[in-house]
Structures are given as C-alpha cells and as structure tokens.
Amino acid sequence: MDIEMKLKILAAAAKYDVSCSSSGSNRTNSHDGIGNASTAGICHSFTTDGRCISLLKILLSNICIYDCSYCLNRRSNDIPRAFFTPEEIADISISFYKRNYIEGLFLSSAIVKNSNYTMELLLQTVKLLRNQYDFNGYIHLKGIPGSDEKLIEEAAGLVDRISFNIELPSEKSLKLLAPDKDSNSILTPMSFLDEQSTIKKAERKTSKNKGFFIPGGQSTQMIIGASQDTDYQIINLSEKLYENLHLKRVYYSAYVPVNIDRNLPVIFKPPLIRENRLYQADWLLRFYGFKAKELLNENTPNFDLNFDPKTNWALNNLDYFPIEINQASLKALLRIPGLGLRSAYRIIEARKVHRLEFEDLKKIGIVLKRAIYFLTCNGKYFSEIKLEEKSIRRKLNPGIDLNDFDNPKEEQLTIFQEKCLPTEEFLPGLTGEL
C-alpha cells in the first residue's frame, strides 16, 4: 500500500478525536534540531467543519482487537485497514513541519495485538522523532490503556502531552458500548502520570535535571450522545478530573453516528449544540469559579439547550442580581451572563480611573445582549423589562426549541429542514480553540 493511501485511511480513522491543541508546552529547540513548542499553541489551518488543524493527527494503525460499538475502527467493521511504520510517520511529520503545515504530531492507535505491543510501537516512533531527527516540536501521544507503566513513563519523558480517552462517563455505559475496556484501565494510568508529574516537578526544583515530563499535561475526551449519560454526570466527572488529576483539558465530542448497533441510540445528526453547551460549562468550571453542582443537579440533570449554562444558572438564581458594575468583584462580574473574562478585566481596568457610565460599557466592547438584564450601572437598571425570570426567558429565547433541534425525532426532521436553520447560527466559535 502506498503512503498516500495509508495517510487517507489513518487520518480518516483518527478524525473523531477532537483534540488538536498544541498549547501548554514550552519545549525549546536544541542547537541544530528541528522545531519548538509555542505555549499558546498555533493553528495552522481550519477544515471545512471549522475545526483547527494544529497537529498531524493520525493513527499508527486502525487494526483493532477491540469491538467498541461507537467506534469506526471496531474489529467487526469491514473497512480498509492500514499500518504505518515509525519511519513513515517520522518522515511525514518532519516534512510537514518544515513546510509549516503543522505544529507537530498527534499520534494515536487502535489496539494492535495487545496493549504493550501497541504502546511499544508508539514509543518507538516518538523516540525516532526525538532522538534520530532531533525533533523538538509538539507531540501529543495517546496512551494505550492497559500498557505497562514503564512504557507510559518513558513516553511521558519524551512527549508534550499524553491523553487517555475516557470516552464514556460511566462504568455502565462502558460495559454496554466498550465491553473490552474498563474505567480502571483508563483512570489508573492517568493517576499514575499525575503522581509522576508532581514528583518530577519537585525534582526539577532541587536537582539540575531539567528534563521535560509532559509539559502540556494530560487531556481526555468524552463522547456525547452515544450513551444515556446525563450532562450532570459528565460535568461532575470533568470537575473531578480537573481537581484530582489536574487535567489540562477535557474534550467533548458529539457522537457522529458511524455504526448501527442495537446498543446505540438512533440519532440523525451529531448533537452539536449539546456539545457546545458542555464546553461552555467546562469553561465555567475552569475559569469562572463555578462548581458542577451549581449548574446542574439530580432533579435537573441536563442543560436546557435554549440558554447557555451561565444564563441557565442566572435565571435560577435571580436573587443574586442585579450586579453593580462599578463595585462588583471580579468573581461577581464573572457571574453575569454574556460577560466573559476579557470583558470583566476591561471593566476592572477602566474602573481604576473612571466611574463607568452605561454608554462606556459599549465603548469598551461589552456585549450587552444578555448582560443588560443582570446588571446595574451607577445604581440604575437599563433594561426595558423587569428583572423577572419569565420576561427574561421570553427575551432570550432563541425562537425555536433547540432541545428538539439538536436531537430531532424522525418526524421533526423535515420540519427543521424546511425552516432551513443552519446549526452554525447557534454555535459560537468555541470549536476553533480545540
């Protein structure tokens, strides 16, 4: 099989892994090596689905011993299979890197033969790139569940980020859809890497060993909509992953119906709005000081897709509002729907020299569409409607029920098609930052 064909097969097989970030690493180049990492990450292109291409994202092989229901590469699917040699991967990576197509490599694999065999091949590829080619660009390596800790530790000393994909947020769903996997085989190596990172960090402070150990940290991915798991279960798990295992990112991937399986729900399109709401909630957990239990609970376990999670929270906690722009702390400002981190900082900067008038808010670039219902400026409330749940809901309602739109029943499909509503209208630009 020629390289062209292999690349087509093994890139197509890798595309449902959403992570493409090249951020978080500060690896520098050696004297005459190739490449370095840029802490903020760099996007090199954007595909027609609006996602960023930062890394060359491929599988080493799609020949899998597992048979996970949701996965295109499962054993029982009759699809073309291919296998890259480490040399082939290194050659493409280096050639692409020199032409500035990519920031580096995101290498994953199906489970070939067994976990250790696969992990050894991945490690061999990484060693080739780092040691033979002196490549210092970004490498994101997928960890293979069930492989030896020694192999994982060695890989972590060479790459910028490692991710083990959780895929399904509950043991029950894993049993149903991925019977060959169990949550321990995924969480144990994550926890191992977290401990090792702490140890290595301490060592770096005391000794002269300045070697890198996954400077970009760990990430993971969960598939959204392939199982019955609720948003509450999902964000609770994310919160734990951030707090206990110090993950850098949790990715959410709307399930694209690639297989027909009696254990899978029948869906007509990937639930992109739900995915987007989960990303918004994830941002609230990481940067806005929210707790998962503030956003959802057992009685309301799923987001109302018509509103972003912060607006949902605000509508259920109206006694917290209105917030006075000229006095509120950063933490309080960040509770205002529609007001992001950048806006909050701008307000705080401007307040140092000036008491802000309502008109000033627009001038410093604050988007008031949602925020206006939740704030006062110099004690004055500027919205024409009352601070009252029903009225605000009516104002901010998107016009059609996005809960139905995102997960249409068969009889609704034609209605939505007639209305010609492109999903992109409801999807703000989070996708690019993935």
Added chain:
Amino acid sequence: MKIYLYDSTFNGLLSAIHVAFYSKEPELEIIREDDYLQTTIQEILYIPTNQEKSDKVAQAIKEKISLTAFNNIYYAYLSEYIDAGTKILAYLRLGFKKGSEIDCYSFLDEVKSIHGYRSKVLLEKHRMLGFVRFQKYPDYFLSIIEPDHNILHLIMPHFVARLPKEKFIILDKKRQLAGFYNGDHWKLMPLTINTDSQAEDRYTLLWQDYFTTIAIKERLNTKLQKKFMPARYWKYLTEYKTKS
C-alpha cells in the same frame, strides 16, 4: 487642517510627533508620504527623519507614560492604517497627561483606536505563524505572504528558532520585502517576484489529501472556518492550491 508627511519609517513617525508637540497646532494629521493623495486645500509639511528627535520622543514615552504605551504605538504604526499616525499623536497627547494609567482609559476614542490597531496587528502576526506555507526548492524554502499589516520582521525570529539548519525566504509580496535566512542569521531586503507559481512535491499532495480527509462532513460549518481563517489568506495556502 495641516498635514505632516513622514518617510514611512518608525523613526520618521516619531520625528513628526516631536515636531507636532512643539508646533502647538490644534488640528494636525500625520500621514506616511506614500499614502498621501495630493489635494489643493491642505497645507502640507514634510518632516525629515531625525534620529535624535526620534530617540527623545521614544525615551519620553517610555519614561513618562509606559513601555506598554510605547509598544502600543509601535504596533499601531505597523498596522499601516492611513490614520494610524494621527491616532498615535492623539493617544500620546492624552498619554502625557494621564501618565502610566493611559491604558485604563479604553472608553475614550484616543485609547480605544490604538488598542484596536494593536490587536489587529498582533492577531495577524499570530495567525501568520500558522498560515505561512513553505515550498521546497532544491537549496531553500520559500514562502509568499500578503499580510494586511507590516508583520514580516515580527515572525522571522519564530521560524529561525524552529528551522535553524534550513535556508529560507519569506516574501511579503505586498510590500516587496523579504526576510532571508541563510542558516546563520536573517535580514530584511527588498525583493520583487512576479510569479505566483510555486514548487510542488509529494508532500504538497499528501497535505492536500490530509486536509480534505480530516474534515468531518456531518459537522460542515464553512462560516466558522472562514471566521478563523479569512478567505483573503487562502491564496497562498498549499491546501487550497488546485492540484496540477
């Protein structure tokens, strides 16, 4: 309205600002001489570049306002917007009154414009780190770009750090300016190339295939794609070159 013309260099701009501060002229525009379209109504004055005056202005900005303010006007200058010089003057006039807190005044037009120009330049600089595409020639790599703003010298060090052993040229076709790296050090030089045709090899084709393959058709969203990668940059992107 009086117009000061300068020679398009940053030192030229600072020299014009020096003259402006001593002239007491209330309404004044500062424009690059290349941008100036002659009309009969305006009174123009050509300001020669003067290193001493320029240094004085730079020093004063850094000491009496802030280093950030100095960087802000430098980036605003690189935007090459026709009114950038005039806006920089307004920002500095306010800056010398307000001192180091100037950048808190983002609700005032004088400050907002400069912040806006700075952001555009820095955004394009960041984007170009990703959108530069090198074509392989036997002895060197070549990239052609046409950025909105004058950012070539800002991105050169990034590529030098990454590809220390390669020889490469990045050509800003719009400004007929090229960054040359000979494997040891880099410099800017004027360069004109008439053709847009570029070398092609198997990796060009592999990359084009990869670009098409990696998109998820069920998630098609070209509006989002164009938001992050505006169509004006596509001309030199290898993935959008038609296959020969």
